[in-house]
Amino acid sequence: MRTIWTLTKRELHSYFDSLIAYVMIIIFLGFSGFFTWIYGSDIFLVGQASLRTFFAIAYWTLFFFIPALTMKSIAEEKRSGTIELLLTKPVSDWQLILGKFGGNFIIIAVALILTVPYIVSVASIGNLDLGATLMGYLGLLLMSASYIGVGIFASSINNNQIVSFLTALLVGLFFHIIFGVLATGVGGTFGNLFNYLDLNTHFESISRGVLDTKDLIYFLSIMFVGLYLSVISLAKRNLN
Amino acid sequence: MDIQIKNLTKRYGVQNAVDDISFEVKTGEIVGFLGPNGAGKTTTMKIITNFIASSKGEVLIGGKLMSDDAEELKKRIGYLPENNPLYDDIPIMDYLKFVAELQGVPASEIPERIKQIIIKVGLNDEKHKKIAELSKGYKQRVGLAQALIHNPDILILDEPTTGLDPNQIIEIRKLIRELGKEKTVILSTHILPEVEAIADRILIINKGKIVANGTAKSLRNQAQSNEVLKVGIDGGETNEVFESLKNLNSVAMVDFAGRNTNKFHLESKKDMMPQKEIFELCVEKGWFITELTPIEQKLEDIFRELTLN
Numbered sequence: 001m002r003t004i005w006t007l008t009k010r011e012l013h014s015y016f017d018s019l020i021a022y023v024m025i026i027i028f029l030g031f032s033g034f035f036t037w038i039y040g041s042d043i044f045l046v047g048q049a050s051l052r053t054f055f056a057i058a059y060w061t062l063f064f065f066i067p068a069l070t071m072k073s074i075a076e077e078k079r080s081g082t083i084e085l086l087l088t089k090p091v092s093d094w095q096l097i098l099g100k101f102g103g104n105f106i107i108i109a110v111a112l113i114l115t116v117p118y119i120v121s122v123a124s125i126g127n128l129d130l131g132a133t134l135m136g137y138l139g140l141l142l143m144s145a146s147y148i149g150v151g152i153f154a155s156s157i158n159n160n161q162i163v164s165f166l167t168a169l170l171v172g173l174f175f176h177i178i179f180g181v182l183a184t185g186v187g188g189t190f191g192n193l194f195n196y197l198d199l200n201t202h203f204e205s206i207s208r209g210v211l212d213t214k215d216l217i218y219f220l221s222i223m224f225v226g227l228y229l230s231v232i233s234l235a236k237r238n239l240n
Numbered sequence: 241m242d243i244q245i246k247n248l249t250k251r252y253g254v255q256n257a258v259d260d261i262s263f264e265v266k267t268g269e270i271v272g273f274l275g276p277n278g279a280g281k282t283t284t285m286k287i288i289t290n291f292i293a294s295s296k297g298e299v300l301i302g303g304k305l306m307s308d309d310a311e312e313l314k315k316r317i318g319y320l321p322e323n324n325p326l327y328d329d330i331p332i333m334d335y336l337k338f339v340a341e342l343q344g345v346p347a348s349e350i351p352e353r354i355k356q357i358i359i360k361v362g363l364n365d366e367k368h369k370k371i372a373e374l375s376k377g378y379k380q381r382v383g384l385a386q387a388l389i390h391n392p393d394i395l396i397l398d399e400p401t402t403g404l405d406p407n408q409i410i411e412i413r414k415l416i417r418e419l420g421k422e423k424t425v426i427l428s429t430h431i432l433p434e435v436e437a438i439a440d441r442i443l444i445i446n447k448g449k450i451v452a453n454g455t456a457k458s459l460r461n462q463a464q465s466n467e468v469l470k471v472g473i474d475g476g477e478t479n480e481v482f483e484s485l486k487n488l489n490s491v492a493m494v495d496f497a498g499r500n501t502n503k504f505h506l507e508s509k510k511d512m513m514p515q516k517e518i519f520e521l522c523v524e525k526g527w528f529i530t531e532l533t534p535i536e537q538k539l540e541d542i543f544r545e546l547t548l549n
Contacts (some may be wrong), residue, residue, distance in 0.1 A: 081325030
């Protein structure tokens with residue numbers, strides 16, 4: 001556990017020492033803030049004391065934000081050769097992947113915590129359903145966990161950051177919309193299957209304020225599969 | 241702690257990068273891996289440090305199987321990988337702290353350890369710089385410092401002196417020799433004088449196989465069965481001297497050492513010492529000896545001989 005935390009701290013340091021974290025968080029807050037408060041179907045247009053507008057926006061900003069964050073996590077270690085340093089220390093492949101996951105997850109959590117003023121503002125305007133709002137945040141965190149899993153996997157399969165970014169987006173795109181589109185187009189068993197695989201279905205149900213174990217299992221399985229495949233991809237160095 | 245390597249094989253596709261090698265390194269011994277590029281030195285080191293798995297064979301450290309107890313055994317090893325990979329964007333002190341934490345050094349001892357190690361490798365004046373700001377020689381010292389931070393029993397150094405200037409090379413060699421007094425060290429290099437200067441024993445690897453194993457001296461003896469002498473004789477006519485030397489009982493072959501000189505290369509017959517006969521010949525003919533030096537076969541020649549075929 002100490003090892004994982006050491007790796008997580010190192011990951012956070014590398015983000016915060018190099019501006020990446022600041023730039024990312026500013027872009028995230030800028031985009032989400034702009035569309036939540038100023039432009040389009042913003043909170044004032046909707047006219048409800050609810051953060052559902054923000055959740056709908058963050059659903060998309062995080063989709064792009066996360067691959068940009070995770071793309072360097074393993075790819076950069078492989079490119080610079082530092083992965084050899086890490087894995088010849090008493091660090092197992094799983095510890096390395098979990099450490100990376102921790103660092104990325106904390107950055108996302110920090111970005112989301114910085115939107116707490118939104119809650120305060122909306123709560124001061126009207127009668128905010130705090131339970132549903134917290135569930136919305138939980139939904140965003142769970143979605144982030146899934147996409148970080150996917151992103152770390154994409155980062156582990158090669159040592160080029162751009163390729164990692166695009167791979168993560170491509171895989172994410174399936175969960176984000178393609179399965180949803182397929183679900184409406186295809187009926188029957190496949191329709192149900194696609195509907196279950198669609199991330200939006202699960203996100204919607206959580207952000208409406210309903211916490212179903214089915215949704216929890218969905219998000220955590222994507223995360224787990226992503227991390228598991230990353231570990232396998234690291235172990236590939238033994239084969240060739 | 242000693243290291244035992246048993247029948248190690250690493251296959252890449254159809255090619256064997258490491259081909260069934262076995263050797264032992266005793267506690268407190270410095271062993272130099274010598275071999276041309278691509279001979280399998282780095283692969284062997286990566287397997288010993290458990291970065292990659294072998295296709296076959298075993299690595300035993302202190303009598304324990306690496307494959308059984310990797311997390312525990314890795315704590316006993318300090319490793320400087322080839323090309324010395326480092327994180328560029330952080331200060332030396334933070335980097336060493338990170339490595340010490342990963343190595344499981346108790347938090348209370350870390351500042352003291354870092355202080356000691358920085359002095360030991362000669363980084364004290366640079367310690368507040370970021371790694372990216374360091375010259376190559378200093379980066380190499382950071383690489384060594386991270387390998388030593390947890391005071392390991394075993395040091396594995398992959399080409400520790402590449403890219404350093406001659407002064408730095410001498411300093412690093414001195415440091416390694418000093419460390420080798422109490423630690424078990426394996427280092428690889430393709431610089432021949434280096435292994436001679438540092439290592440107690442030399443392993444020459446070629447095409448994944450060990451082709452020679454022994455001290456520099458024993459390798460010389462092994463490669464050089466007949467003694468070769470450089471002889472200079474003056475006071476006589478060159479061709480006469482040449483002919484007389486050739487007719488000596490103990491001499492197998494004579495060659496001119498250069499044009500228009502009375503110097504010769506002379507190879508003795510097996511297990512015979514021609515010095516006495518040369519002396520007697522000179523006394524008899526009234527010549528005098530200007531030079532009589534045994535020519536040691538250089539390690540370079542042994543290396544070429546063993547790795548070129």
